[in-house]
Amino acid sequence: MPTLLLFSLAVLLLGAVLCVVLRANRASAWVSLLTQAVASALTLASVFPLLRGAAPFEHSWPWPPPIERVVFRVDGLSAFFLSWSLPMTLLGTVYAAGYLKPYFDRGRHGGPHFALLNLTSVAFVLIYTVQNALVFVLGWEIAAVAAWLLVIWDYKNQKVRFAGFNYLVSTHVGLFVLVAAFMLLHSSTGSMDFHAFGDFLSHPRPLRGTIFVLLGVSFALKSAFFPFHTWLPRAHSAAPAHVSALMSGVIHKAGLFGFLRFTLLMGRPEEWMGWSVLGFGVLSACFGVLYTATQRDLKRLLGYSSTENVGIAAIGFGVGYLGWSWGVPALALCGFAGGLLHILNHAFFKCLLFYAAGSVYRATHTVDLERLGGLAKRLPHTAGLFLLGGLAISALPPLNGFVSELLIYSGLLGSGAPSSQDNLVLVATAALLAFVGAVSALSMSRAFGITFLGNAREPGLQVGTEAPAFMLAPMWLHALGVIVIGLVPEAGMLLVRPALRLFPIGPNADAALAPLAAALWANRLLAAFLLVAGVFGFLRARRARRTATWGCGYTAGSERMQYTGSSFAAHFARIFEPLLPALRRERLPSELFPQHSGQLATNHVDAVERRIFEVLGRGEDLVVRMSESIPEQPRFAFAAGLAVLVLIGVLLLESGAQ
Amino acid sequence: MSIALVTNLVALLVMPFALTGVINRVKSLWSGRKGPPIFQLVYDVRRLLRKAPVFSHTTTAVFGIAPYVLLVTSVASALITPLSGSTPFVSFPFDFVWFAYVWALGRVALMLSALDTGSSFEGMGAAREATFSTLLEPALFLVAGALCAFTHSHTLEGALALRPHDGASLLAWIAALVALVIVLQVEVARMPVDDPTTHLELTMIHEVMVLDHSGIELAAIQVASAVKLLVGASFVASLLNPWAGQAGILPALACLTLSLLVAVLLGTVEALIARLKLRTVPQYIVVAISAGLLALLATTWQTGGVQ
Numbered sequence: 001m002p003t004l005l006l007f008s009l010a011v012l013l014l015g016a017v018l019c020v021v022l023r024a025n026r027a028s029a030w031v032s033l034l035t036q037a038v039a040s041a042l043t044l045a046s047v048f049p050l051l052r053g054a055a056p057f058e059h060s061w062p063w064p065p066p067i068e069r070v071v072f073r074v075d076g077l078s079a080f081f082l083s084w085s086l087p088m089t090l091l092g093t094v095y096a097a098g099y100l101k102p103y104f105d106r107g108r109h110g111g112p113h114f115a116l117l118n119l120t121s122v123a124f125v126l127i128y129t130v131q132n133a134l135v136f137v138l139g140w141e142i143a144a145v146a147a148w149l150l151v152i153w154d155y156k157n158q159k160v161r162f163a164g165f166n167y168l169v170s171t172h173v174g175l176f177v178l179v180a181a182f183m184l185l186h187s188s189t190g191s192m193d194f195h196a197f198g199d200f201l202s203h204p205r206p207l208r209g210t211i212f213v214l215l216g217v218s219f220a221l222k223s224a225f226f227p228f229h230t231w232l233p234r235a236h237s238a239a240p241a242h243v244s245a246l247m248s249g250v251i252h253k254a255g256l257f258g259f260l261r262f263t264l265l266m267g268r269p270e271e272w273m274g275w276s277v278l279g280f281g282v283l284s285a286c287f288g289v290l291y292t293a294t295q296r297d298l299k300r301l302l303g304y305s306s307t308e309n310v311g312i313a314a315i316g317f318g319v320g321y322l323g324w325s326w327g328v329p330a331l332a333l334c335g336f337a338g339g340l341l342h343i344l345n346h347a348f349f350k351c352l353l354f355y356a357a358g359s360v361y362r363a364t365h366t367v368d369l370e371r372l373g374g375l376a377k378r379l380p381h382t383a384g385l386f387l388l389g390g391l392a393i394s395a396l397p398p399l400n401g402f403v404s405e406l407l408i409y410s411g412l413l414g415s416g417a418p419s420s421q422d423n424l425v426l427v428a429t430a431a432l433l434a435f436v437g438a439v440s441a442l443s444m445s446r447a448f449g450i451t452f453l454g455n456a457r458e459p460g461l462q463v464g465t466e467a468p469a470f471m472l473a474p475m476w477l478h479a480l481g482v483i484v485i486g487l488v489p490e491a492g493m494l495l496v497r498p499a500l501r502l503f504p505i506g507p508n509a510d511a512a513l514a515p516l517a518a519a520l521w522a523n524r525l526l527a528a529f530l531l532v533a534g535v536f537g538f539l540r541a542r543r544a545r546r547t548a549t550w551g552c553g554y555t556a557g558s559e560r561m562q563y564t565g566s567s568f569a570a571h572f573a574r575i576f577e578p579l580l581p582a583l584r585r586e587r588l589p590s591e592l593f594p595q596h597s598g599q600l601a602t603n604h605v606d607a608v609e610r611r612i613f614e615v616l617g618r619g620e621d622l623v624v625r626m627s628e629s630i631p632e633q634p635r636f637a638f639a640a641g642l643a644v645l646v647l648i649g650v651l652l653l654e655s656g657a658q
Numbered sequence: 659m660s661i662a663l664v665t666n667l668v669a670l671l672v673m674p675f676a677l678t679g680v681i682n683r684v685k686s687l688w689s690g691r692k693g694p695p696i697f698q699l700v701y702d703v704r705r706l707l708r709k710a711p712v713f714s715h716t717t718t719a720v721f722g723i724a725p726y727v728l729l730v731t732s733v734a735s736a737l738i739t740p741l742s743g744s745t746p747f748v749s750f751p752f753d754f755v756w757f758a759y760v761w762a763l764g765r766v767a768l769m770l771s772a773l774d775t776g777s778s779f780e781g782m783g784a785a786r787e788a789t790f791s792t793l794l795e796p797a798l799f800l801v802a803g804a805l806c807a808f809t810h811s812h813t814l815e816g817a818l819a820l821r822p823h824d825g826a827s828l829l830a831w832i833a834a835l836v837a838l839v840i841v842l843q844v845e846v847a848r849m850p851v852d853d854p855t856t857h858l859e860l861t862m863i864h865e866v867m868v869l870d871h872s873g874i875e876l877a878a879i880q881v882a883s884a885v886k887l888l889v890g891a892s893f894v895a896s897l898l899n900p901w902a903g904q905a906g907i908l909p910a911l912a913c914l915t916l917s918l919l920v921a922v923l924l925g926t927v928e929a930l931i932a933r934l935k936l937r938t939v940p941q942y943i944v945v946a947i948s949a950g951l952l953a954l955l956a957t958t959w960q961t962g963g964v965q
Contacts, residue, residue, distance in 0.1 A: 373776070374716070374776070376718045376720070383718075387720075391763070391766070394762070396759055396762060396763045397756060397760060397763065402759055406755055406756070409752060409755045410751070410752050410812075413752065413755070413799075413803055413806060413812070414812065415806065415807055415810070420807070420957055420958045421958055423807060423957070424954055424955070424957060424958055427804070427807065427954055427957075428800070428803075428951075428954065430799050430803055431795075431796040431797075431799040431800045431803065431950070433799075434758065434795040434796050434798065434799040435792060435793075437759070437762070437795065438762065438791050438792040438794070438795040438796075439792045441765070441766050441788070441791070442789065442791070442792055444766075445766050445769045445773070445788060446785075446788070448770065449769065449770050449773030449774070449781075449784070450773070452718075453718065453720060453770065453773045453774040453776070454716060454773055454774065454775070455716055455776045515750070515751040515812075516751065516752070518748075518750030518751065518753075519751070519752060519753070522734075522738075522748065522750065522753075522756055523756075526730070526731075526760065529734070530727060530730055533723065533726030533727055533729070533730045534726070534727070536726055537719070537722040537723035537724070537725065537726045537727075537875075538719050538722060538723055540711070540874070540875075541713060541717070541718075541719050541721065541722025541723070542722075544710075544711045544712065544713040544722065545710060545711070545713070546712070546714070546715050547712050547713075547714065547715070548714060548715060549714040549716050549717075549775045549776055549777045549870060550714075550777065550869050551777070552777075552779055552859045552869070557777075557778070559776070561778050562776050562777075562781060563773070563778050563780075563781025563782060563784075563785065567782075567785065568781060568785045568788075569785070570785070571786060571789045571936075572789040575789070575793075575940050
């Protein structure tokens with residue numbers, strides 16, 4: 001089986017080379033699609049036995065130092081991530097072939113872009129299977145650089161270059177932290193092998209917590225957890241739609257994979273680790289969703305929603321951690337199953353939403369909510385698919401988002417914690433998750449309603465045609481996943497279960513989840529009734545008599561008077577004003593008879609990004625003021641210098657004594 | 659079992675109309691009028707069913723489908739609620755989570771149909787509904803979590819069977835009642851949050867979202883709202899009912915009477931209290947959240963803190 005996996009690597013690399021070499025875009029696209037299809041098939045074939053319950057397999061090769069030995073190991077966790085990452089990248093490439101066509105028609109060479117998509121798949125195979133820290137970092141770096149180059153497709157635009165650079169810097173800050181963790185591990189174990197890392201980490205020692213924090217920060221940066229998310233909305237709004245989709249839905253899941261991989265290596269976590277993962281998850285989910293409510297840019301909005309959804313997955317993992325550390329298998333089961341399934345679900349609906357947003361951009365050349373409106377009549381497929389994705393991401397039944405959140409809720413509300421105080425915190429977390437769900441429903445109603453319903457808010461907006469088949473096909477397939485996992489969660493659990501078995505979930509995991517099956521039947525019944533209601537309403541709407549919208553007695557209404565994205569979120573934003581800073585630029589007319597026209601621009605900015613710069617600015621001030629005061633008091637400067645020298649000396653002696 | 663099914667069915671078929679009628683009658687009596695018949699809503703629905711709908715040019719299929727989605731979700735939520743005090747049609751673990759999200763689905767459908775008309779008034783109503791619901795959901799989950807912790811159950815029916823037996827549970831019980839009444843007032847668009855009979859679109863929430871609906875679609879929305887009213891009222895009634903959890907005609911009658919009393923309460927509040935300013939509505943909902951938190955805190959007192 002490992003040979004199949006290696007063969008897929010070779011095919012992908014060959015495809016990447018061919019893509020660059022071939023001059024015709026059409027040829028590059030087909031080569032990329034073909035090689036990725038072959039690689040996906042090979043990967044699926046190699047992980048298929050694991051999905052059916054076979055034992056993990058591994059293969060190792062001797063390699064020149066410093067790597068010494070490369071071990072490819074495919075266990076349940078790798079199988080879970082591999083089973084959807086490569087096929088979804090393939091779908092993204094199909095979408096790219098349609099989405100980039102207008103650029104190709106203008107003479108742009110797309111070969112390198114397709115090669116990079118192939119390299120992304122290569123990175124997945126490496127990250128998800130290798131057991132050597134150096135090769136892991138190599139895969140990590142391939143994914144990061146490929147994603148950066150994919151983001152800056154439109155590199156002539158300065159904003160896009162800035163967004164790409166911002167991403168590149170952030171992802172490398174994460175890499176430094178990861179390398180720091182690996183250096184600590186290497187210096188303690190003398191090996192780069194994950195197996196040795198696991199032996200070291202599974203015993204309680206002071207360094208364990210430090211390494212946990214370092215790894216957590218690094219993986220949080222990769223997956224764009226709050227407050228490490230600032231690069232994400234920029235990158236997502238600048239990148240082509242399929243790149244945003246793949247980054248948000250697939251590539252950044254590598255961060256969560258890394259987190260789970262080291263969770264397994266580390267073994268039973270301490271309680272504080274569980275609480276911090278839970279807290280981090282709640283923070284990400286709440287802040288991510290708050291920002292989705294106020295964004296004007298449709299793709300930025302979806303980007304913040306990624307932060308929200310990795311937060312929800314982390315809430316699940318936090319519950320799993322707590323269950324593991326308390327020795328409550330039922331809690332660990334609900335947490336890890338919910339978190340893993342949510343990762344898969346998020347990949348399905350987030351890609352769908354980004355693809356639909358790309359279709360909007362292709363037709364209108366804008367994703368600014370204040371200009372859009374009424375697209376459902378011109379882009380009916382895109383509208384329906386966006387609505388489906390939006391309902392799923394708001395966790396509304398009977399779609400897939402609800403299933404994974406129900407699993408997490410069942411952990412939070414199941415009174416599984418040993419003390420009532422712990423239960424209290426878990427119930428409060430459930431209430432926050434409910435808040436996240438409600439705000440998500442608000443944001444998605446707003447995003448869909450403002451973009452696709454009503455009339456265009458900019459009267460002269462040129463709307464093109466519906467997306468071509470190359471773009472619609474991946475969307476339909478993702479939509480199918482959203483519906484199928486919603487109605488038959490077993491389909492998703494099939495992929496999740498091998499990964500889940502690695503965690504301490506108790507012997508009768510399936511029996512423990514059985515009570516939730518009733519809710520699934522309720523979902524299916526609801527779906528049947530909704531279908532009937534939908535068909536009935538649809539048929540009636542076609543035959544209804546038509547007239548103008550009721551204007552409440554006012555007869556001069558215009559498109560400009562419709563509710564906009566900003567006005568829809570205004571009431572909500574006012575309640576959460578301290579957390580959602582609004583930037584207001586205005587030059588209002590002042591005289592009684594204004595001679596000049598005024599202007600007003602409002603924008604909701606990222607609090608973290610603003611505060612970082614404010615704090616950095618203040619820190620600089622502080623250093624400047626201190627350094628200014630030193631030369632005026634030479635004695636103080638001498639004493640301070642001496643104190644620092646003594647401190648360094650003491651520290652050196654300390655470490656020497658150890 | 660079978661008695662409970664029958665009483666639930668009767669409740670589902672009759673009570674939505676009766677409750678709406680009772681609220682209106684109570685309001686009329688307080689203002690010195692005779693008021694419409696108790697079952698006026700039945701006549702209204704019958705009249706609407708005979709009318710052909712008129713849709714706006716701006717609307718899409720969303721507008722036509724939404725009323726039926728709302729109706730399906732309301733009835734679905736009624737099926738898992740102990741309408742007559744005991745044994746709902748369906749009950750399963752964590753059905754209250756399902757309940758909250760099914761209501762959310764209906765709400766989203768109505769909001770989208772409002773946005774579909776392109777009317778600024780309806781957009782306004784949708785924005786308000788969405789905003790208030792974000793505060794309402796945590797309150798609902800806090801109450802549900804607290805009640806579940808007291809009753810050691812994971813179903814709606816079990817949670818609503820809480821009866822005060824000591825100080826902590828009494829506190830949680832009262833807090834839950836307060837929170838549920840507020841949730842009910844917001845969800846079914848009643849005073850002091852929303853005025854269903856106002857004539858000024860600028861101040862409406864729920865009614866403004868259905869301005870463009872007519873005919874059968876409007877009837878579906880009105881019935882759906884009435885069913886939601888029944889569901890909310892039977893939450894409060896089940897919690898108050900001394901015979902909750904027992905099947906039989908008398909306990910069921912007691913529960914239905916209590917539901918009617920809840921309607922009397924709503925009507926009285928509506929007749930005597932002015933609508934809150936829209937800016938202060940979030941604060942009113944925060945009262946429900948605080949009550950939910952109080953109920954949750956009471957769970958730790960009951961078990962005596964750290965174990």
